[in-house]
Amino acid sequence: MRFSCKKISKPFGVPVKTSRGxxxxxxxxxxxxxxxxxxxxxxxxxxxxxxxxxxxAEAEAFLRSCGARVPAEIPENxxxxxxxxxxxxxxxxxxxxxxxxxxxxxxxxxxxRRFREDAPEKILEEIAREHSAGFSVFKIKIGLDAQxxxxxxxxxxxxxxxxxTRVRFDANGAFSAAALPRLAELSAxxxxxxxxxxxxxxxxxxxxxxxxxxxxxxxxxLDESVRDPWAFPRTTRVVAVVKPLLVSDFRRLLxxxxxxxxxxxVISTVFExxxxxxxxxxxxxxxxxxxxRRPFGLG
Numbered sequence: 025m026r027f028s029c030k031k032i033s034k035p036f037g038v039p040v041k042t043s044r045g046x047x048x049x050x051x052x053x054x055x056x057x058x059x060x061x062x063x064x065x066x067x068x069x070x071x072x073x074x075x076x077x078x079x080x081a082e083a084e085a086f087l088r089s090c091g092a093r094v095p096a097e098i099p100e101n102x103x104x105x106x107x108x109x110x111x112x113x114x115x116x117x118x119x120x121x122x123x124x125x126x127x128x129x130x131x132x133x134x135x136x137r138r139f140r141e142d143a144p145e146k147i148l149e150e151i152a153r154e155h156s157a158g159f160s161v162f163k164i165k166i167g168l169d170a171q172x173x174x175x176x177x178x179x180x181x182x183x184x185x186x187x188x189t190r191v192r193f194d195a196n197g198a199f200s201a202a203a204l205p206r207l208a209e210l211s212a213x214x215x216x217x218x219x220x221x222x223x224x225x226x227x228x229x230x231x232x233x234x235x236x237x238x239x240x241x242x243x244x245x246l247d248e249s250v251r252d253p254w255a256f257p258r259t260t261r262v263v264a265v266v267k268p269l270l271v272s273d274f275r276r277l278l279x280x281x282x283x284x285x286x287x288x289x290v291i292s293t294v295f296e297x298x299x300x301x302x303x304x305x306x307x308x309x310x311x312x313x314x315x316x317r318r319p320f321g322l323g
Contacts, residue, residue, distance in 0.1 A: 025094045027057045038137045043167030043198035055108045065116035067108030072294040106272035133161040135322045140168040144180035167198020190217040197224035208242035218245040225249040292321035
């Protein structure tokens with residue numbers, strides 16, 4: 025089996041602003057595998073900052089070393105590269121798995137673009153517009169300003185959103201442990217879905233999140249910390265945000281989703297291009313996620 029590769033660079037309609045900086049565009053590598061009959065399948069290599077994966081340059085260097093033959097083994101330090109080939113092979117061998125309708129708006133969380141200078145009123149106006157269009161779950165990036173200012177921003181958002189909506193605040197590891205009590209208080213609001221990755225990913229910080237959430241009932245989720253989903257505790261209140269493109273073994277991910285017990289799971293994206301973004305949507309709506317109550321996430 026052979027493969028070819030194409031580099032993709034697409035600007036965001038609105039730059040993505042997180043606590044790690046501003047991202048004006050998305051770069052990735054589209055991998056296409058095919059057999060002698062020219063039947064083919066595709067996967068995407070889409071690393072994202074903060075998840076401990078390889079850089080795009082490292083992935084390109086490895087692919088050049090492979091020539092045109094699909095590699096039999098991929099180094100452990102190239103998880104996104106391994107995922108691209110693993111997913112492409114799976115869908116090549118299981119074409120019927122592509123025949124899943126994409127989710128409706130009610131099954132998707134809407135990412136609300138935000139800049140540091142945006143007042144809460146501006147964000148609330150956008151939420152109101154998107155709510156009228158059919159969305160009910162919204163994700164907002166926080167951690168763009170000083171910690172106290174961001175906590176105040178969250179409180180103002182929660183006071184202004186419609187009662188029938190839910191909000192996910194994504195900190196991308198921007199807060200310190202000192203903020204956990206206040207985040208727990210804010211998460212008691214019925215419109216809070218969860219606070220995502222409040223602390224930077226590390227074994228020590230992850231343990232604090234698990235202990236604090238399990239002890240107080242705080243609605244927290246981990247994202248950058250979920251590099252190996254199968255290591256996620258089965259009995260915890262903390263939500264596992266799983267980005268398929270960052271998980272090296274697609275088949276093992278499917279098996280884990282089919283057998284996970286206790287932990288709540290959100291399937292999410294890393295702003296990937298087609299076809300990988302579509303595959304993530306399909307995965308979120310497939311039988312392995314049919315009993316999950318939380319909508320698909322973006323970013």
